[in-house]
Amino acid sequence: MAGQSRDDNEAIWISAVARGDRFAFQQLYNQTCGRMMAVCLRILGDREQAEDAVQEAFIRIWHGARDYHGDRGAPLAWMLTIGRYAAIDMCRARRSHSDIDEHADDLIASLPDMDDWLAAEHEAKALALCLEQLDGHQRESIAMAFYQGLSHEQLARQLGHPLGTVKSWVRRGLGALKRCLGS
């Protein structure tokens, strides 16, 4: 219930932003920029670039607030997803010359503690239950791709398995997740 009213409130804040209320936008920024930074930093591994991604994300949120509605998920998740895309776009430009291996160890260390998260009581319970049912390889590759913004090739290198194998873990994992969430 606490989560629900928080979502309701954030949805109202976003509707104020959609009306062009700059003050509401600044409040929303103040409340969420720390979390947005953490999400982008995991993907980019570089503070300065993550700060640029956060900036880009909030520009997109300001322009996109009118397109937000309940089907797009919880308000905070919607905002952070925009941050993920901004970071992924940025690392695509950067990693075209493949400097990912330079911070490979940091990447492994930057996976959030999924065990704690899976066990916790929260609004993502259905998703957490379905993630738990996945095969370990599938769950690990999905989590690494999601939190660190890795491509199939980067995943294969990080996990030390052939590209085809890793692609099939991701594909089958997502398929199983969809069936589980739909049931």
Add this chain to the structure above:
Amino acid sequence: MKLREEVVEKLAAEYVLGTLRGPARYRFQHHMRESARVRQEVWFWEAQLGLMLSAVPSGEPLPARHWQRIEQRLWGTTPARAAGWWQWWGTAATVMSLLLAFVLWWTPPQERVPAPVFAAILQDDGSQYWSLALAADSRQLRITSLQAKAADAGLDYELWIVPADSAPLSLGTIRPAQSVQTLQLTAEQMSALQSQLLLAVSLEPAGGSAVGVPTGPVLYTGVLVPI
């Protein structure tokens, strides 16, 4: 070209996960713009996988210069040393606050709110407004509608405080038909109002929401600022 259903499902999931890359990612974005079905599938995955982001612990808030860069990019404002609330609102809101002062000025003397310390303009998508003035010492909230339409029969407007991190708090129902309406606030409402800035008006069944949170559409929002 229309994508087959199983292809939509696979590509949407990999797009949101981020493993769909290169030209395939751009082609898929094109399909998103063209097809409601494709967007629906993307939203499904964004809503679901987006929940995983709650596992990421929050970092420290960023230094103020980052917010100033966003302001600069969006509105071209120079990082203002003395940025006041009137700058956030812009010219239109300045006119509205003058109107608000005018409304307060023309209140008969015996009813005048002594020393209003907060004011808000609650705005809809168009040109309808509510103006609010709050006197901290008497806990009186005075409300005037500017061009707001009367609610349809059987419905009422309800005014809410919307805190960032707890349930909304009702301040009661309000009617645009009355020229100036006064709400006497409780101490609890007053302290919530002084620490929380966002106010909203929703459309509710007559008498207000029966469940203590907004159930109808939120039509007006605005921020309470000291004046």
